[in-house]
Amino acid sequence: MPKSTNQKLKLLYILKILSEQTDEEHCMSAATLIEELARYDIRAERKSIYDDMNQLIDFGYDIILVKSRTNGGYYLASREFELAELKLLVEVVQSSKFITLKKSRELIGKIEKLASRADAKQLQRQVYVANRIKTANESIYYIVDDIHKAILDNEQISFQYLEWNLEKELVPRREGKQYQVSPWALTCKEENYYLIAHDKEENKIKHFRVDKMGSIHILSGRKREGDELFKSFDIADYANKTFSMFGGKEENVTIQFENHLIGVVMDRFGKEVSIRRRDDGHFSVRVAVAVSGQFFGWLTGLGQGACLLGPADIVNEYREYLYSVMKNYQ
Numbered sequence: 053m054p055k056s057t058n059q060k061l062k063l064l065y066i067l068k069i070l071s072e073q074t075d076e077e078h079c080m081s082a083a084t085l086i087e088e089l090a091r092y093d094i095r096a097e098r099k100s101i102y103d104d105m106n107q108l109i110d111f112g113y114d115i116i117l118v119k120s121r122t123n124g125g126y127y128l129a130s131r132e133f134e135l136a137e138l139k140l141l142v143e144v145v146q147s148s149k150f151i152t153l154k155k156s157r158e159l160i161g162k163i164e165k166l167a168s169r170a171d172a173k174q175l176q177r178q179v180y181v182a183n184r185i186k187t188a189n190e191s192i193y194y195i196v197d198d199i200h201k202a203i204l205d206n207e208q209i210s211f212q213y214l215e216w217n218l219e220k221e222l223v224p225r226r227e228g229k230q231y232q233v234s235p236w237a238l239t240c241k242e243e244n245y246y247l248i249a250h251d252k253e254e255n256k257i258k259h260f261r262v263d264k265m266g267s268i269h270i271l272s273g274r275k276r277e278g279d280e281l282f283k284s285f286d287i288a289d290y291a292n293k294t295f296s297m298f299g300g301k302e303e304n305v306t307i308q309f310e311n312h313l314i315g316v317v318m319d320r321f322g323k324e325v326s327i328r329r330r331d332d333g334h335f336s337v338r339v340a341v342a343v344s345g346q347f348f349g350w351l352t353g354l355g356q357g358a359c360l361l362g363p364a365d366i367v368n369e370y371r372e373y374l375y376s377v378m379k380n381y382q
Contacts, residue, residue, distance in 0.1 A: 056093040065092050066104055070115065070128040075168040079118050079125035128168075135171050138163055142175050150245035150263045153186045155193065187263035189214075189222065192245075195268050199235050199247060202270045208234050208277070211268040213260060222264070230267070231260070234276035238262070241291045248287060250278025257281055257290070258299070292321060293342050300344030306361040308336040313357050320350075336361065348373045 058065065069088045074080050080088075082101045089096045096104075105126060109115050114130035133141070145151060145159045164172040189195075195211075202209045210230040214222040233249035240246070245262040257278070293302060309317055311333055317325065321339050328336050341347050348370050351358055360370050 056095075058092050058094050062089065062094050062096065063104055063108065065089060065094055066101075067108065067113070067128075070126065071131070072169055074125075074127035075171055076127060076129065078168065078170050079120075079123055079127045081125040084125065131166065133166050135167060135174065138167055138171070138175055147243065148240075148245075149243045150187050150192060150240075150261075152190050152192065154190065156186065189263045189266070191266065192263050195262055195265050196238065196245070198268050198270055199238060199262070202235050202276075203237075205270070206276050208232060208271040208274040209268055210271055211260075211265045214264045214266050222266070224266070230269075232271070233258070233260075234278050236276070236278065236282050236285070237287050239287050239291055248285075248290070250276070250281060252277055257285070259294070293340055298342075298344050298346045300342040300347065302340055303343050303363070303366055304338060304340050305343070305363070305366055306336055306338045307351070308334050308359045308361055309354075310334055310357040313354060316354065343369070345373065352377075 066085065066089070069085065070080065073088070082098050085101055086096045086098070105115055105117070114128065115126055116129045117126055118124045141163050142160050145156050145163070148156070151159065160175070164175050167175060199209065210232045212224040212228055213226070213231055215225050217223050231251075232253075233247075233251050235247055235249045237248040238245065239248060246259045247262055247265070248257065248259050250256075251258045255278075294300075308330060314327075314335070317327075317337060321337065325337050325339060328338075330336050343366055351360060351370070352374070360367050
């Protein structure tokens, strides 16, 4: 009988079968493995299976033989990712607002293939994508790819920046005029994905929501600008100062908090923030923040537990912000 075209791929198909169908709780006997190989038109005998397993083990695959009369057999013990790691990846994908519903499902499907079928069912049971808030921009994968390419090639990009209208449509800002910037970094902040770039028109560092970028073009031959600004640029520091990624003038402010809010302060400003005890129930911090409506909104959300102490002009600005909000309820 002539050999099938798949016969030369026998070892690869054995790995495929072990990867998909076995784990510590699901072993596969040599007899069952022979049956599974037959589905791929591959002939095998019990002795050849033993030799194949030894070759794979010698090559470095962690294949375990469980000797038992009832549930014995082979299983693939080690994988590139542990089940707990795959669960974490699934959670990150499904909770990321900048990945569309369609792409989230596609990515999770690929992650499931990294586990055995039994473990993949555990991953499927934790997937809740349908009712999550997701971006509507299906081009985000290609936009991110173009940005990475422009950064690698040290070139500028142009794009339209989009915003929602009352018809729930994403439409271009500035009547469709192209933004031209020098891309320097991509970062995640509060479940959104942002481009950090140098804006030539204003000669300053700015950020843009990646899921609101469209019609992106790499400007071949136009080298990036803003080298001096980015020489000592700290992305993490920039993101922490710029609340909700909306810009504002950077100021050093002093804020007093009730002691129970220490966790909120640590989450927002990090462990390196300098803390001063003021009395038995309060502490204060002096931090650099981007003063904006978003910063004032965050401060207001803490209620009477937080009090802006200075500088005086920022305190007055915050007071006017609170008065302007109260006008809606008078």
